[in-house]
Amino acid sequence: MAIDRHNAVPLYHQIYLALRDEILSGQQPFGAILPTEHELGERFAVSRITARRALDELALEGFVERRRRTGTRVCFQASAKPIEANIDQAVESLIAFGRNTRVEVVEITSETADIALAGRMRLPAGAALVRAVRIRWLDDRPLGEIVSYIPETLGRLATRDNLTAQPMLSLLRDAGVAIGAARQTIEAVLATPLLAQALAIEARAPLLRVERLVTDTSDQPVLLTVAHYRADRYRISLDLHETNRIEIGAG
Numbered sequence: 001m002a003i004d005r006h007n008a009v010p011l012y013h014q015i016y017l018a019l020r021d022e023i024l025s026g027q028q029p030f031g032a033i034l035p036t037e038h039e040l041g042e043r044f045a046v047s048r049i050t051a052r053r054a055l056d057e058l059a060l061e062g063f064v065e066r067r068r069r070t071g072t073r074v075c076f077q078a079s080a081k082p083i084e085a086n087i088d089q090a091v092e093s094l095i096a097f098g099r100n101t102r103v104e105v106v107e108i109t110s111e112t113a114d115i116a117l118a119g120r121m122r123l124p125a126g127a128a129l130v131r132a133v134r135i136r137w138l139d140d141r142p143l144g145e146i147v148s149y150i151p152e153t154l155g156r157l158a159t160r161d162n163l164t165a166q167p168m169l170s171l172l173r174d175a176g177v178a179i180g181a182a183r184q185t186i187e188a189v190l191a192t193p194l195l196a197q198a199l200a201i202e203a204r205a206p207l208l209r210v211e212r213l214v215t216d217t218s219d220q221p222v223l224l225t226v227a228h229y230r231a232d233r234y235r236i237s238l239d240l241h242e243t244n245r246i247e248i249g250a251g
Contacts, residue, residue, distance in 0.1 A: 012053035144229035180217035
């Protein structure tokens with residue numbers, strides 16, 4: 001996440017929000033060591049004093065504990081127990097949702113995974129990944145921004161023609177990838193200026209952040225997707241009776 005130097009929100013609080021979102025989404029799990037003040041200063045191009053204020057705010061809110069010599073450690077643990085559902089039904093629902101919306105492919109790039117991203121994909125740091133950014137549209141209005149990562153070995157699937165015509169999950173399945181499981185987290189966040197511009201909403205408008213890690217039948221991650229959907233247009237319905245049917249839609 002980049003910080004906006006023209007935003008009225010102080011830089012230290014923007015960094016706090018970025019780190020808090022990483023903790024809440026599981027990118028920085030319980031026990032993880034956060035970057036040092038110096039490392040955060042380089043990452044966000046701010047002074048160590050600004051970085052220190054962000055870490056102090058995290059500690060004040062109970063997300064981390066700060067100790068000399070051992071650094072800043074995540075002490076937050078999510079109390080919610082995951083809701084389990086049938087993976088085949090979930091995949092079909094996601095594919096159907098993707099086919100009912102129009103996709104604009106913004107960019108497709110090859111990237112080197114940093115430590116955090118490589119850890120999520122269970123790959124060595126520095127491994128090659130393909131990153132695809134799309135905007136989903138419904139009724140000629142933007143619905144959400146979707147950023148997906150797949151291993152370089154599957155990168156041939158990520159072409160503009162493919163991603164315009166089919167959802168990523170459908171492309172994986174058609175390529176013979178056997179989907180074994182997925183873990184999805186949903187949380188409410190505020191739109192950054194860049195997201196607000198992409199989705200035609202006001203800065204700090206409510207968004208639903210949906211992160212999904214998909215693994216194959218050997219439990220190897222094959223797709224990591226981080227999507228931000230307009231909260232006024234996106235919904236997820238869970239039928240918790242009998243087969244735990246899932247419906248994903250927009251309005």
